[in-house]
Amino acid sequence: MDGRDPVTDSGTHLTDVPFEELLATVLCAEGRYAELFREHVTRLGGVMQEGLLRAAMDRARRGVPGEEDEMWQCVAELYRRLVSRLDRRPAPAPLTEPATATAGAAEAAAAQAARQADPAVGTVTGRAVPPGDDGAVAGAPAAGGGPPHRPDVDGWAVPGARPVAPEVREAGEQVRRAIEQVFVEFADEAEVRRWTGGRPVPAGFELVDRWRAFHLSLLRLPPALEAFWTARMRSAAPAYWLEPAENWQRVPAPATVPGRVLVPACGRYPGVLADPRASKAGGVAAPLSGNEPGHDLAAGLAHQMSWLAAADEAAHSARTWQLTPLRDPHEGVGYTELLTERLAKFSQAVAWGETERCVLRAAQLAEGLRMVVHRPLVAPDSWWHRLRDETVRFVREVAAEHAPHVVITEIAGRYAEAMNNGLTDGRDDVRLTSASESDGLVLDCLRPHLRGTELGDKPGRVVYGAAH
Template sequence: MVGPEPETAAMGTGELLLEAYAADEQLQQALKQFIDRHIMLSFVAHEGVVPDGQDPEMGYIRELRRRLQEFKTEFYENHLCNCKCHKEKPAEDPAAEAGRIPSARAAEADEIPPAQFADAGKLPDAQVAGAQTAEAQVTEPVRAAATPPARPPLPAWRGPIDELLVSNIGLMYLHGWTVPEDRDDALHRMYVALLRLPSAQREAWTERLRPITTVPDEPRFIVLPGLKDETSGPLVPATPAGPSIVAITTHPLDPEVTFAIGGERDLALAQLLHGFGVLVSQVRCLAGVDTRLLDAVTDQTIAKFRGMTNGPAVDRYRNYVLARLRDLAQAGTAGERLYGAVRLDEALRSLVHAPVSADDSWWGALRSASFRLVNHYADLARKAEHRVDVDLLSGAYGEVVESGNSSKDAMAKPGPGRRDGEIAACLRLHLRIDGQQWKGRVQYYE
């Protein structure tokens, strides 16, 4: 198996979940309830789960495997017991039921003449046959209901996808991802989702999915510019359901991005603007491709992030990030340019996933590249004799709020494998220029 080592969840909880998933429909439903209760457990929330000197993630995996095995054993014991009891229970005899007399009428029953007992015990042959037919009609539906309907087998192409979704890496970064019914659509969406995984895992699972991917005879391509230190190549392979998205360092910027930047005579500023232009071109494209993206910037008055699942939502974000780039290009002083860079960085960082994409994923690399560009603008502001502090917020959310570096109305989204109150991602950098402060924004676990 390409991916996690044998002691990871891909070989532990992954195999157990897949085995249970294919068992029967009743276990599948019960297993979903089990996952809802336990899959979001913190890796380090339970005392005694992680012995000293051991990886907390491995402790969590062992604990989840133990609980899952106990759950399966208990389920099958109850399930088999119920089936056995049902089979051993004798069919109800209508005549015997009629012969049961409440205790309050026992005295009256004793006074019945013996002749009546003799008459009641003799049934005509026609009545006996009718009673047997009635019994068959009553018990047959019960037997049919006791046997769960056969679950149709999953198509072969679902195997690698399901294996990824129930693996440790899938639980961390793809929690809640659902598999579309259409094969090509499912693979196209999965390739886009792989951009949220750590780079090594993305490459490994891309290879795992390649054998079941149908490449169209005439594949479509979307070519994006890439940063100088970024490896050129496909971000998303081509499928019949979607085009291949390729990043090439020498490719020109999005025409609208080029127009927003305008002409810049200073070589250093032109290079910085071009770097931001590359990032803006990339997110404007992926905003219309990745349906799991959330917009956390265009309207900060709402309690939840906006989903990027329709045209107006995508256009809203694309216009917003383009406007921030235009503001940066038109800024006059070094301080104004730094402020504009932080606002543009916020627009890039606030295109998020739930759970948060990995720091060493493609999306994590985009955030890191944006932060480097902001620091270059900060250096230029310092050379212009501005007192500057730029902070990437991390750690405990409560401590950051108390320090005054983040606004108290910061957006929140839960995520697996982290402690409550821990910052998951910085959405806006904390900025000070000559004593004036702009508070940051964070995404934290609750």
């Protein structure tokens, strides 16, 4: 014997090899025992997915505090990495039950098919034809080489052009079917429908429209539920769709709010990224001069809310005493005009040094930003809810600089009590589902109540009704 441990030491210091590299090596191995190991790991992936879903449902149903959100996000990421390794094995299993077999297998199938394709078609390494974008065939860069070869992107639509290999096209269809399966599961999930109201991914629309609706719906869910469905889609969609690229649209975001992918890419359609580094000058925030208190926050929120109002088919406007879908062109234009007007009035009040009126204009601007709402209202602690909460911080920043003595009250509790205390006068409040005003709760404070020496009492404005 040479003193080596036959299990852990075969001439290589495996203790120095990263865990993911060890896992990938074993999963790609040949032989009966390697296949047995893969079956067990696949089963583990299914157990992890079921655990994530159950936890997300319990969290959403029981209102459990969010101190474990980071842990659940780590579990979701661990699940995604595990499944991605499983789906890179050389002989992927066909798509069957979505809980254990994922669409990443189709990506591996595309690579295998491309290696068998006619050389005239070009080299395709590891990417399926994107669903809805059959021409977007692109390979990974070769080691030490230049950009990936992209053979005749829309070639087969041109007479005499080279066709795309049937095997690669079929792999793209596998990816499409896997994504469609996620849409079906998402739309049928009771907890998702609780927070989105009905079926959030309507059938009969183009893939890219359903893709956008799916990801915009995620922004409204409790964090654990959002993390689960994000991981679920990551197991189905091509990885390169989900990573920001140069051609993505970048919506300006406040520097104090972490950037995030709003809608990933879908085939040739670029994704949308909320980016704090994007310029906030111009666009809907053009009326701001840049010298106002809370300028970065106000400008970033204005850009984001303006984009979301136009992009989200489920968004409503609370300009009047009732919610009106923003997909109505008249309502969409009206909201943009109102937001622009309030940005200008706030900037003007700051320029003229109007102290308390600056706070009033800031509160009115915050109301304009918070007018983009959903029915049912979004989940507490969802991304959308946290974004809208930033508007209150903006009003307090303005007050701290121009009129610290102004009392700002964010209205909450029972609606009847808010009325009795004069926090709102009820003229423009939005009523949702409630048998009477006395039974209603304040569900959303659109504009806070203000009290100042010059202003006097300025009533706020709310959305009220029955609890979710």
